[in-house]
Amino acid sequence: MSSSEDQTNQRVPQHVAIIMDGNGRWAKAQGLSRLEGHRQGAKRLRDVIRWARDAEVKQVSLYAFSTENWKRPKLEIAGLMTLMATMLPLEIPKMIEENARMLVLGDISKLPWLARKALNRAVESTKNNTSVDVILCLNYGGQQEIVEAVKHLFASFDDEKERAEAFANLTPETLYAHMGRDDILPVDLLIRTGGEKRISNFHLWDAAYAELYFTDTNWPAYSENDLKEAIADYASRERRFGKTSEQVQGIADE
Numbered sequence: 001m002s003s004s005e006d007q008t009n010q011r012v013p014q015h016v017a018i019i020m021d022g023n024g025r026w027a028k029a030q031g032l033s034r035l036e037g038h039r040q041g042a043k044r045l046r047d048v049i050r051w052a053r054d055a056e057v058k059q060v061s062l063y064a065f066s067t068e069n070w071k072r073p074k075l076e077i078a079g080l081m082t083l084m085a086t087m088l089p090l091e092i093p094k095m096i097e098e099n100a101r102m103l104v105l106g107d108i109s110k111l112p113w114l115a116r117k118a119l120n121r122a123v124e125s126t127k128n129n130t131s132v133d134v135i136l137c138l139n140y141g142g143q144q145e146i147v148e149a150v151k152h153l154f155a156s157f158d159d160e161k162e163r164a165e166a167f168a169n170l171t172p173e174t175l176y177a178h179m180g181r182d183d184i185l186p187v188d189l190l191i192r193t194g195g196e197k198r199i200s201n202f203h204l205w206d207a208a209y210a211e212l213y214f215t216d217t218n219w220p221a222y223s224e225n226d227l228k229e230a231i232a233d234y235a236s237r238e239r240r241f242g243k244t245s246e247q248v249q250g251i252a253d254e
């Protein structure tokens, strides 16, 4: 997997991560229920796969349910889970037609059986597709993911001395290897819709050098033009990965 630094000169983000916020506010403004807002938001899933693919984005991550979203009213959680169970199967033929692959991040073992079944089917049916990856983040938390990697690393040694040595020599690369996912590119562009300016525990590791982009548009109203604007804004930025501007432009020593 290439690092984001290799992509310094690329104008198209390889991995776009989206915090799909504003479903509730969009619904309220239309006099609709919050669940209807989520339903309209889920419909954007199909669109965003196509828009990302057409823009030559390789991966798009969607924050569909965070580890903290369990604190929402039980009825809203049940509605979101039902949406996944009912809408995902309908998306599979379209994803196959568009050669899109679905991946999942997060602990889906805690999701209701029907939602899990729909997710597993979508992942299985699209596993050989190659045009764009849609990474659904469900029961996902960036901090939890890092903690799990540390636990996994800890458990991988029987010998106390070897374990102490591994910890003494721990690097980001060795810890990353324990996250158990080598298909996820570093996040280049992180978009949050709905006007708030927070990362909310999303992709904490992968977004270390992501460009952040915030828009007031609520997720159900998000359009291809909005994505194009975000990508154009990304293209205008200088990604330095810790270097100076002069180094990046090749007018100073490496």
Ligand code: FPP
Residues within 6 Å of the ligand: 020, 021, 022, 023, 024, 025, 026, 038, 039, 041, 042, 045, 063, 064, 065, 069, 083, 084, 087, 088, 136, 194, 219
């Ligand atoms: C945030 O908006 C949105 C969510 C917590 C859920 C996002 C889920 C979807 C778009 C549906 C996913 C469905 C499938 C099939 C994958 P909010 O409710 O917090 O909005 P608000 O801040 O305006 O209240």
